[in-house]
Amino acid sequence: xxxxxxxxxxxxxxxxxxxxxxxxxxxxxxxxxxxxxxxxxxxxxxxxxxxxxxxxxxxxxxxxxxxxxxxxxxxxxxxxxxxxxxxxxxxxxxxxxxxxxxxxxxxxxxxxxxxxxxxxxxxxxxxxxxxxxxxxxxxxxxxxxxxxxxxxxxxxxxxxxxxxxxxxxxxxxxxxxxxxxxxxxxxxxxxxxxxxxxxxxxxxxxxxxxxxxxxxxxxxxxxxxxxxxxxxxxxxxxxxxxxxxxxxxxxxxxxxxxxxxxxxxxxxxxxxxxxxxxxxxxxxxxxxxxxxxxxxxxxxxxxxxxxxxxxxxxxxxxxxxxxxxxxxxxxxxxxxxxxxxxxxxxxxxxxxxxxxxxxxxxxxxxxxxxxxxxxxxxxxxxxxx
Ligand code: TGC
Ligand code: FAD
Numbered sequence: 001x002x003x004x005x006x007x008x009x010x011x012x013x014x015x016x017x018x019x020x021x022x023x024x025x026x027x028x029x030x031x032x033x034x035x036x037x038x039x040x041x042x043x044x045x046x047x048x049x050x051x052x053x054x055x056x057x058x059x060x061x062x063x064x065x066x067x068x069x070x071x072x073x074x075x076x077x078x079x080x081x082x083x084x085x086x087x088x089x090x091x092x093x094x095x096x097x098x099x100x101x102x103x104x105x106x107x108x109x110x111x112x113x114x115x116x117x118x119x120x121x122x123x124x125x126x127x128x129x130x131x132x133x134x135x136x137x138x139x140x141x142x143x144x145x146x147x148x149x150x151x152x153x154x155x156x157x158x159x160x161x162x163x164x165x166x167x168x169x170x171x172x173x174x175x176x177x178x179x180x181x182x183x184x185x186x187x188x189x190x191x192x193x194x195x196x197x198x199x200x201x202x203x204x205x206x207x208x209x210x211x212x213x214x215x216x217x218x219x220x221x222x223x224x225x226x227x228x229x230x231x232x233x234x235x236x237x238x239x240x241x242x243x244x245x246x247x248x249x250x251x252x253x254x255x256x257x258x259x260x261x262x263x264x265x266x267x268x269x270x271x272x273x274x275x276x277x278x279x280x281x282x283x284x285x286x287x288x289x290x291x292x293x294x295x296x297x298x299x300x301x302x303x304x305x306x307x308x309x310x311x312x313x314x315x316x317x318x319x320x321x322x323x324x325x326x327x328x329x330x331x332x333x334x335x336x337x338x339x340x341x342x343x344x345x346x347x348x349x350x351x352x353x354x355x356x357x358x359x360x361x362x363x364x365x366x367x368x369x370x371x372x373x374x375x376x377x378x379x380x381x382x383x384x385x
Pocket of ligand 1: 097235238367
């Protein structure tokens with residue numbers, strides 16, 4: 001019996017362990033996320049009550065080895081992102097930031113002391129992290145960042161502003177990227193450090209169940225042990241983005257599936273001109289296009305997962321998947337919205353919520369245009385940035 005959201009039986013490509021992750025996260029989303037997420041979206045609040053369950057399931061930094069992390073395959077991480085984003089992009093964002101953007105740099109570039117101190121606490125959800133790369137005047141071009149760290153004796157003193165930082169005001173530790181005399185370095189800045197403050201971005205119309213903040217650093221003094229010793233240059237933050245972009249390429253398919261399933265169910269129940277709208281050719285064309293696009297996107301994500309698990313995934317392949325799958329999800333969401341007619345614009349159904357969220361997903365982690373240019377450069381050898 002074919003499942004509408006998986007017409008090519010892509011789930012068969014998952015290992016038993018990966019299928020277990022899929023099923024348990026799907027259940028969590030059904031039982032814990034979906035009942036509350038509409039209200040959080042409406043109120044603009046972060047569903048913090050989900051944190052213990054996400055941590056207990058081992059989802060925080062799940063694809064990292066050691067230090068209390070679950071050490072799963074990249075595909076297992078991807079499938080968890082897909083299921084979480086079928087609930088809401090904000091929940092997947094939370095996992096992306098904690099695992100791929102805050103824990104990964106410590107895991108990959110941190111000292112042994114930093115890893116032992118932070119990673120087990122972060123995996124358990126007792127410590128939250130955020131990732132400060134973007135600035136008010138440097139988004140797509142992080143090389144233009146103005147935040148600067150200078151040495152003062154054994155300490156570092158950091159000045160600057162980071163903008164649009166997911167989990168900024170709820171994080172206990174911020175990974176802050178700053179210019180130094182020797183190039184861009186990553187710093188672990190703890191909440192409560194003198195001169196470090198946060199304020200939230202309000203009036204967002206997208207990703208409303210996620211906290212987005214500005215980080216202000218005014219002569220913030222951190223010890224020598226706060227710098228990530230293992231990397232200098234833009235390669236540091238961009239390596240973290242590879243991890244998170246990978247998760248997004250799977251996650252977007254979860255949002256797409258949720259929209260498709262909502263439209264399919266609605267089309268069977270809603271009648272117009274004396275018959276279910278599912279019986280109209282134009283509705284069927286929309287549903288056929290959605291189902292086809294979802295198959296294509298999931299196959300791309302899975303293949304990327306295979307490449308990543310065998311250590312062969314290239315950044316340009318990650319860009320291809322992030323760009324293609326977010327675009328698919330946006331198109332599916334918009335088309336699904338039309339199937340729902342007027343009901344589609346309300347929070348009674350998940351579609352408009354996903355549609356609004358996907359506007360952020362298209363922009364963060366490299367805009368659609370940036371990924372187009374990464375692909376263009378890889379294909380032609382010419383930089384068009
Ligand atoms: P470029 O000269 O190309 O490269 C500088 C150095 O970085 C290396 N590199 C990479 N390393 C690892 N992974 C990648 N994907 C890499 N891309 C480049 C490169 O080899 C070089 O290394 P080295 O050792 O030779 O110095 O850099 P560029 O300044 O020309 O920039 C290239 C560009 C535009 C593609 C890059 O800046 C970019 O990707 N911009 C987009 C910025 C972005 O994605 N920001 C995201 C912020 S975080 C976020 O949005 C979180 S959302 C969280 C959520 O809620 O889910
Ligand atoms: P800009 O870079 O100003 O771009 C504006 C437009 O110009 C875009 O369409 C862009 O594609 C286009 N453009 C730019 N350069 C070119 C070019 N060379 N050619 C063609 N077009 C171009 N950042 C973090 O560091 N950490 C986070 O946790 C984080 N979370 C976020 C959460 C949310 C909800 C949002 C919305 C953003 C978040 N970001 C975060 C920031 C995000 O990464 C940036 O918004 C993104 O990188 C784009 O930067 P920008 O908004 O400054 O747009």
